[in-house]
Amino acid sequence: MKFLNNMTLGQYVPVDSQIHSLDPRSKIIATIVCLTGVFLVREPYGFLSWGLFFVLIVSVSRLPGSLIISSSRPVWILIAFTSVIHLFFTKGVPVFSWGILEITREGLDMAVRMGLRLLMLVLFAGFLTLTTSPTELADGLESLFSPLKRFGFPAHELAMMMTIALRFIPTLLNETERIMKAQIARGADLDRGGPLRRLRAFIPVLVPLFVIVFQRADDLATAMEARNYTGGEGRTRMYPLRWSVTDSGVLMLTLLFAIAVSLLEKRLMP
Amino acid sequence: MSITVRDLVHVYHPGTPLETKALNGVEFEAEKGKWVAVVGHTGSGKSTLAQHLNGLLLPSSGSVSIDGITIGPGEKSLRAVRQKVGLVFQYPEQQLFEETVFQEVAFGPKNWGFTPEEIKNEVEKSLAQVGIGPELFGANPFRLSGGQKRRVAIASVLSSRPDYLVLDEPTAGLDSSGKKQLLSLLVDLKSLGKGIVHVTHDMDLALGLADMVFVLDDGKSLLWGPPELILWELLERDIRGLVIPPLVRFAGRLRDLGFEVPLTWDPIRLAEAISGSRRK
Numbered sequence: 001m002k003f004l005n006n007m008t009l010g011q012y013v014p015v016d017s018q019i020h021s022l023d024p025r026s027k028i029i030a031t032i033v034c035l036t037g038v039f040l041v042r043e044p045y046g047f048l049s050w051g052l053f054f055v056l057i058v059s060v061s062r063l064p065g066s067l068i069i070s071s072s073r074p075v076w077i078l079i080a081f082t083s084v085i086h087l088f089f090t091k092g093v094p095v096f097s098w099g100i101l102e103i104t105r106e107g108l109d110m111a112v113r114m115g116l117r118l119l120m121l122v123l124f125a126g127f128l129t130l131t132t133s134p135t136e137l138a139d140g141l142e143s144l145f146s147p148l149k150r151f152g153f154p155a156h157e158l159a160m161m162m163t164i165a166l167r168f169i170p171t172l173l174n175e176t177e178r179i180m181k182a183q184i185a186r187g188a189d190l191d192r193g194g195p196l197r198r199l200r201a202f203i204p205v206l207v208p209l210f211v212i213v214f215q216r217a218d219d220l221a222t223a224m225e226a227r228n229y230t231g232g233e234g235r236t237r238m239y240p241l242r243w244s245v246t247d248s249g250v251l252m253l254t255l256l257f258a259i260a261v262s263l264l265e266k267r268l269m270p
Numbered sequence: 271m272s273i274t275v276r277d278l279v280h281v282y283h284p285g286t287p288l289e290t291k292a293l294n295g296v297e298f299e300a301e302k303g304k305w306v307a308v309v310g311h312t313g314s315g316k317s318t319l320a321q322h323l324n325g326l327l328l329p330s331s332g333s334v335s336i337d338g339i340t341i342g343p344g345e346k347s348l349r350a351v352r353q354k355v356g357l358v359f360q361y362p363e364q365q366l367f368e369e370t371v372f373q374e375v376a377f378g379p380k381n382w383g384f385t386p387e388e389i390k391n392e393v394e395k396s397l398a399q400v401g402i403g404p405e406l407f408g409a410n411p412f413r414l415s416g417g418q419k420r421r422v423a424i425a426s427v428l429s430s431r432p433d434y435l436v437l438d439e440p441t442a443g444l445d446s447s448g449k450k451q452l453l454s455l456l457v458d459l460k461s462l463g464k465g466i467v468h469v470t471h472d473m474d475l476a477l478g479l480a481d482m483v484f485v486l487d488d489g490k491s492l493l494w495g496p497p498e499l500i501l502w503e504l505l506e507r508d509i510r511g512l513v514i515p516p517l518v519r520f521a522g523r524l525r526d527l528g529f530e531v532p533l534t535w536d537p538i539r540l541a542e543a544i545s546g547s548r549r550k
């Protein structure tokens with residue numbers, strides 16, 4: 001039985017690096033730029049450029065490559081699945097057929113592209129949460145969305161909900177692991193059989209988990225109220241966000257890179 | 271027949287920035303019909319050790335064997351071992367999920383493939399052992415009181431008919447009468463020949479009830495011996511995370527003041543010694 005404790009998707013890993021110490025807002029915007037850029041890529045050359053860019057920022061962040069790979073592991077299956085769907089269901093010139101299954105040249109092309117594109121999206125998005133603490137992330141989002149407050153957009157509430165949700169992910173994983181272990185110790189067999197049997201086998205984990213989660217949520221709400229939390233109005237900050245020259249620089253460079261890759265790709269296109 | 275741990279090393283998250291060496295060369299032993307207390311400061315690796323004793327965690331290096339079966343990654347040995355060694359986690363009532371007390375306790379025996387008669391027998395026997403009467407067999411476990419839930423959870427481990435029982439802080443969060451009941455249950459189980467491994471912070475309990483005490487410090491075996499020996503060591507030097515029980519301190523002070531009393535954690539014995547020494 002493999003437990004969940006082998007790192008989880010995009011959980012924050014505090015390391016002292018230039019990327020970690022950037023303003024969360026610049027990281028959020030830069031990530032959006034990267035995601036857009038990756039989404040527009042079509043040619044091998046574009047994928048290669050973004051790949052190199054990713055390797056570069058990972059090495060600056062001083063996170064080990066093995067960690068990046070293992071933290072994206074949970075979505076590999078999803079990516080593989082999408083690729084396979086594209087492989088078999090894209091119409092075009094057949095290169096191989098077997099019974100009703102048919103692989104077309106277009107299908108192959110799409111499968112590789114979609115797979116790579118999804119993988120890169122996951123890697124870039126995961127990189128943001130690996131290098132930014134949940135609190136910073138929420139503060140950054142709140143600040144980015146605050147111009148919308150005038151129109152009644154609940155920026156603070158959303159940010160607070162996100163902080164709490166993100167804050168609870170590790171707790172939830174710990175609890176899940178603990179309950180799984182307890183049930184396995186009583187002989188529960190959690191990873192055998194077909195999907196339906198597995199789902200049923202998970203009831204002994206899910207029921208206690210729900211009980212614990214509701215209990216925790218209730219405790220948290222009480223604790224927040226007891227400390228006089230009433231929402232965003234009039235709340236001060238411990239660490240105000242600070243936008244530095246580096247942030248502007250990083251953002252400009254990312255933007256330029258994305259534009260350059262897209263333009264060059266257009267020109268290289270036949 | 272025993273649980274034998276040799277040179278056990280356990281590393282969490284190897285090869286990541288979160289890498290932690292929780293156990294580092296631990297030697298440990300537990301026998302049937304004996305009570306071993308495991309003590310040590312917080313983070314010393316007690317829970318990690320406990321989870322190795324029935325194969326929930328596998329050694330990074332070193333070996334754990336139970337009645338001659340060495341724990342390895344193979345599924346077969348793991349299942350055999352997990353049935354032999356019952357593990358009671360801290361706050362075991364949180365793992366309840368069935369609709370009735372009876373079904374909850376039957377969960378383990380069903381998983382091990384006991385026959386229907388065996389299941390019924392084991393469930394009734396275990397619930398009787400923990401003092402839950404037949405009138406509660408049909409009750410919803412979530413409606414029970416805290417102490418009752420804890421006892422049902424322990425019964426749900428006993429019903430698998432384990433030879434050893436490993437309990438991680440089983441008395442946490444119980445009031446003093448709940449604590450007493452639980453401990454006397456453990457004493458009974460020991461006299462029935464089960465091996466008890468009791469992870470605890472409470473030195474009074476460790477010294478008072480255990481046959482052997484095992485002290486972990488920073489993932490290493492620090493001390494291993496009968497309660498008396500551990501007490502003498504404790505008086506000699508500070509051991510991280512362990513406190514001298516108040517009664518022993520009291521006896522020690524009396525001795526300093528010239529009374530002839532033994533250093534003991536047993537209140538009755540101390541009282542008798544005091545009254546004896548005054549009459550002299």
Ligand SMILES: Nc1ncnc2c1ncn2[C@@H]1O[C@H](COP(=O)(O)OP(=O)(O)OP(=O)(O)O)[C@@H](O)[C@H]1O
Nearest residue numbers: 005282290292310311312313314315316317318319
């Ligand atoms: N699932 C886990 N992932 C990573 N590290 C862990 C995990 N569980 C325990 N550790 C680490 O291993 C070390 C030993 O932990 P363990 O829980 O075994 O100690 P303990 O003696 O039971 O402590 P306590 O008295 O607080 O229960 C600690 O440094 C802890 O942070």
Ligand SMILES: [Mg+2]
Nearest residue numbers: 316317318438
């Ligand atoms: Mg512990």
